Amino acid sequence: MRVLVANCSVEYEGRLGARLPAARRLVILKADGSLAVHADAKAYKPLNWMSPPCTVSEEGGRLVATNPSGERLCVELHEVLHDASFELGDDPGLAKDGVEAELQELLAKRVAALRDDLRLVRREFPTDIGPVDLLCRDADDRAVVVEVKRVGEIAGVEQLLRYQERLDLDPSLSPTVGMFVATRIKPQAKVYAASRGVVCVEIDLDELRAGAPLDLRLF
Numbered sequence: 001m002r003v004l005v006a007n008c009s010v011e012y013e014g015r016l017g018a019r020l021p022a023a024r025r026l027v028i029l030k031a032d033g034s035l036a037v038h039a040d041a042k043a044y045k046p047l048n049w050m051s052p053p054c055t056v057s058e059e060g061g062r063l064v065a066t067n068p069s070g071e072r073l074c075v076e077l078h079e080v081l082h083d084a085s086f087e088l089g090d091d092p093g094l095a096k097d098g099v100e101a102e103l104q105e106l107l108a109k110r111v112a113a114l115r116d117d118l119r120l121v122r123r124e125f126p127t128d129i130g131p132v133d134l135l136c137r138d139a140d141d142r143a144v145v146v147e148v149k150r151v152g153e154i155a156g157v158e159q160l161l162r163y164q165e166r167l168d169l170d171p172s173l174s175p176t177v178g179m180f181v182a183t184r185i186k187p188q189a190k191v192y193a194a195s196r197g198v199v200c201v202e203i204d205l206d207e208l209r210a211g212a213p214l215d216l217r218l219f
Contacts, residue, residue: 120135148181
C-alpha cells in the first residue's frame with residue numbers, strides 16, 4: 001500500500017466529467033490496483049476513486065488510473081507532503097461477533113427459509129474485497145448475494161452493494177440479486193436498500209435455532 005498526503009487536484013474522465021480543485025488530500029494506492037482520494041471528512045468514503053481492476057501509471061507528478069472501460073482518474077500532485085509505502089500482507093478478514101456468525105451458519109443450512117427457491121452455492125464466497133456471507137442461486141438460476149448482520153444499518157447495505165459490484169464483473173454471475181438479512185433492520189437502511197433494489201429480510205434467531213417455520217418480515 002502506498003500512502004500520500006499532497007496538495008493535489010483530481011479529474012475524472014468517463015461517463016460524466018468531475019473535477020476536484022487543488023487542496024490538501026490523502027491519496028491511497030492499494031495492492032489490488034485501486035486508487036482513492038480522501039479528504040479529512042466523510043469518514044471512510046473517498047471523494048473520488050477508481051476500483052480494481054485498473055492500471056495506475058505515474059509520470060511528471062501525475063497519477064493516472066485507467067479501468068478496462070476506458071474511464072480515467074487523474075491526480076495532479078502539486079506538492080507532496082508525505083509519501084510512504086507499506087507491505088501489509090494478507091488480511092485475515094473481519095471476525096463476526098457470535099450472533100452474526102451463528103446466523104450465517106444457521107442460514108447456510110436453511111437458505112430455503114429465506115425464500116423457497118434458494119439453494120446454497122457457497123458460504124464465505126471469496127471476492128477481492130472480502131468474502132460474501134452466502135452466495136445462492138434461485139429458481140431462475142440468478143446469483144443471490146446474501147449479507148448477514150445482527151443489526152442492519154446503511155453501512156451493511158453499502159457493503160452488500162460493493163460485493164454485488166465485484167461479482168457483477170463475472171459474466172457467470174451477473175446480474176446479481178442482493179438480499180440483506182438481519183434480526184433487526186433500521187428504517188433508514190430499509191429505505192436505502194429499497195432504492196438500490198436490495199431485498200431486506202428480518203429474521204427471528206430463536207426460531208432459526210429451533211428449526212421452526214420462520215415468520216419472516218420482508219421489505
